[in-house]
Amino acid sequence: MSMLLKIVSDVLIAVGAFFALVGVIGILRMPDTFCRMQASTCVSTLGVVGVTLGGLIHALFVAETPMAGAAVKIVVIGLLILVTSPVGAHAIAKGAYKAGIRPDKPMETDDLGRDSE
């Protein structure tokens, strides 16, 4: 039983690592600032959720001595990052747009630029 749970926790952490990898590749290779922001959202959603759930299972069932305090702290960290990351992304996106950062290639549609003129 413990072996099975260890495999489940490893698979969850591996899924988190895969989406973190996707996010980092996106940050490096996307063509403009706003697209890089979109890619970085991958890191702070499924990357963090995967690590949190995998670590939770590990702390509660797989470790030799179950660590309840550690499990609670892991959940707090995961929720904290999930709740606060959209606020930060929103602040950075709005700030970048107001600071006059635009992609090299014109955007498909730009309703915000049209309405704020």
Add this chain to the structure above:
Amino acid sequence: MSNTDLIIFAVLFGALAAVALIRLVKGPTGADRMVAADAADTLICCAMILFALYSGRGIYLDIAIIGAMLGIVDTMLVGRFLEKGRREKHVDAAEDSQ
């Protein structure tokens, strides 16, 4: 039962954070650098969770909580700075022209 898998994943997350720092060095605008720094902060938090489970010491989790809290604060700070900096310059220009 060995915990080698956890330390492998922790090193992987640390390496990903190091790769994200390339954008921090390269990034043409301030927003790019802040996005990369935010992603690196999140990845370091994940690595710290895994390392705490590997070593069995809870102290790393406390540090990860503080890291997550301060990460949002500096992201908000830079976001507000980008927004307000432009506006104040604009206001100054309008006052000069009067």
Add this chain to the structure above:
Amino acid sequence: MRKTKVSAVIATFIVCYAFWLLLTWSVKPQELIAGAVVSLAAALFSARFFIHEKAFWLANPAKFFTGLCYWLFIFPGELIKANVNMAKLVLGGCKNVRPGIVKIPSELQSDYGRAALANSITLTPGTITMEIAEEDGQAQYYVHWIEAESDGAEAGEAIKGRMEKWIRRFWQ
């Protein structure tokens, strides 16, 4: 400046004290008392920033379970779909992006509901809420979308999906 309501202070105190209990993770009497004092002080100072509307909306069980259902099942489903989509885009070489800012209307009225929808949109990879403007009592979201389409109604349908309907059930 907004006045501090008693119910708002109580709700903030409960949240702060729960956080304290989770972080200290012990039931020694001196830690419980110290936590109560610190949480009360924090609640008195920060309640008027933390609670803007009704403090105890969660006390309604129907709304509570609808909200729980949304955050535990509906929203993660949308999240996984969007993440897989993003992974396809990135691993396909970042070539097929069509970035654009679209304007979508929403019928939510309360501040909490609008904030929840904005955060849900931002959390799904591929869309970031940049600005909320109010026109004729209707909230207008300006959303940066990585696969933009110029048609407003279809864009709103594709971005909001099932999320707005569910949020309307517990935060009108």
